[in-house]
Amino acid sequence: MRPAKKMSRKQTFHIKKNDLVEVITGEERERRGRVLEVIAAKTMAIVEGVNLVKKHQRARSQAKPSGIVTVPAPLHISNLMLICPRCSKKTKVRMEKIENKRVRICRKCGESLE
Numbered sequence: 001m002r003p004a005k006k007m008s009r010k011q012t013f014h015i016k017k018n019d020l021v022e023v024i025t026g027e028e029r030e031r032r033g034r035v036l037e038v039i040a041a042k043t044m045a046i047v048e049g050v051n052l053v054k055k056h057q058r059a060r061s062q063a064k065p066s067g068i069v070t071v072p073a074p075l076h077i078s079n080l081m082l083i084c085p086r087c088s089k090k091t092k093v094r095m096e097k098i099e100n101k102r103v104r105i106c107r108k109c110g111e112s113l114e
């Protein structure tokens with residue numbers, strides 16, 4: 001019997017860290033920002049300067065006093081749309097396999113986004 005193939009499939013999204021995205025729904029609609037972090041487990045992403053929430057923070061050191069800090073809260077990835085760095089339009093991507101790597105291709109201009 002052959003050993004069962006390990007299913008360690010890493011989930012991939014159309015959005016990655018450092019991508020420029022636009023919010024397409026909700027109060028923050030049409031705001032753009034750079035992806036600071038993708039939280040794969042929750043299918044969410046944190047976008048710089050978008051969906052800001054105030055948090056009360058306790059003093060941890062002299063350099064970081066207590067107070068209210070503004071931090072971006074995660075947004076669901078489905079509410080974000082990628083902005084193509086080549087044609088700077090909101091776009092969808094298609095995946096192509098080039099030299100065994102998954103490459104995202106802009107559907108509008110056909111350029112690779114990697």
Ligand SMILES: [Zn+2]
Nearest residue numbers: 084087106109
């Ligand atoms: Zn494009």
